[in-house]
Amino acid sequence: MINRSHFKNPADVHGLEYTSGDQLLNVGCGLRTPEGFWNTDMCAGDGVDQVVNLMDIPLPWEDNTWNFIMASHVLEHIPHHFPGQTVQGDLLFHLINEFIRILKPEGILEIHTPAGPDAMFVIDHCRFVNSITFRGWDPNYITTSGVSKDLQRSQPRLKQISRYLKRDFHLGPINMWHTRRYLGMELGAVHQEVLIYRVIK
Numbered sequence: 001m002i003n004r005s006h007f008k009n010p011a012d013v014h015g016l017e018y019t020s021g022d023q024l025l026n027v028g029c030g031l032r033t034p035e036g037f038w039n040t041d042m043c044a045g046d047g048v049d050q051v052v053n054l055m056d057i058p059l060p061w062e063d064n065t066w067n068f069i070m071a072s073h074v075l076e077h078i079p080h081h082f083p084g085q086t087v088q089g090d091l092l093f094h095l096i097n098e099f100i101r102i103l104k105p106e107g108i109l110e111i112h113t114p115a116g117p118d119a120m121f122v123i124d125h126c127r128f129v130n131s132i133t134f135r136g137w138d139p140n141y142i143t144t145s146g147v148s149k150d151l152q153r154s155q156p157r158l159k160q161i162s163r164y165l166k167r168d169f170h171l172g173p174i175n176m177w178h179t180r181r182y183l184g185m186e187l188g189a190v191h192q193e194v195l196i197y198r199v200i201k
Contacts, residue, residue, distance in 0.1 A: 022067040023104075027054060028074035037070070054078065057087050057094045061102045069099055072112040076119065079126045092127070096137065103199045111195045130193055 026037040033039040033047025040052040052060060055078065080090050087094045099109050113119070113129040120128070 023065060025061075025066045025069045025102075027052070027069060027071050028077075032072065054095055055082060055085075055091060057091075057098060059098045059102060063101055064104045065102045066107060067104055068108045068110070069103060070110045070112075071099075072110075073114065075111060075129045076113055076125045076127055092129075092133075096134070100137075100199050105199065107199045109197045109199065111197070113193050113195070115193050131195055134195070134197065 024037045026032070026034070026039045029037075029039040029041045029048060031045070031047075033049075038049050039047055040050045041048045042051065042053045044051050050060075054074070075092065075095075078092050078095060080092070082091070085091065103109065111129070114122070114125070115130065119125060
C-alpha cells in the first residue's frame with residue numbers, strides 16, 4: 001500500500017489541497033503513521049495517537065470533527081457481523097455512516113482497498129470492497145437491474161437496506177493514478193484501488 005510517511009506533506013499523495021488547521025484522521029494505521037495525521041489503530045504502538053476499534057460503534061469523535069479520513073487497507077478486514085454486536089445490519093453500513101457523521105461538510109474520505117488476488121485469497125480479509133460497494137450511499141443510485149427506480153424503492157429488501165444508509169454521501173472519482181504517479185508503477189503492479197469520496201451535507 002502507499003506509505004504516506006514517504007512524503008513530507010500527506011496531501012501530496014492524493015493531490016488535494018489543505019489549509020492550516022485541517023484535521024486529518026488515519027484509521028487502522030498499523031505501522032503507517034505519517035506526520036500531520038491523527039493516527040489510530042486497534043492496537044497501541046509507535047506513532048499511534050489513539051487506540052480505536054472501528055467495530056465499536058459509535059466512533060469516539062464528535063460530529064463534524066475531521067476534514068479528511070484515510071482508511072488504507074482497513075475496510076476489507078471489517079466483518080459483516082461479530083458476536084455481541086449492538087447495531088443491526090452489516091457493520092460496514094454503520095462504519096461508513098460514522099465516517100460521514102464525523103467528517104465536516106465537504107470532508108473527504110479516501111479508501112485504499114486491494115484488488116485482484118490480493119483481495120480474494122488473504123485469510124484475514126472478510127469482504128470484497130470496491131467502488132460498487134459504496135453505490136448505496138449515492139442518492140441517485142438504486143441498482144442496474146433494469147427495473148424502474150420507483151418499483152425498486154418499493155421493494156421490501158431495499159426498503160430495509162435504506163434504513164441503514166445515510167444518503168448524504170456523494171461519490172467521488174476512483175483514482176488508480178495515485179499508484180502510478182507517486183510510486184512510478186504501472187497499473188496492476190500494485191493490486192489496489194484508491195477511491196476518493198466527498199461528503200455532501
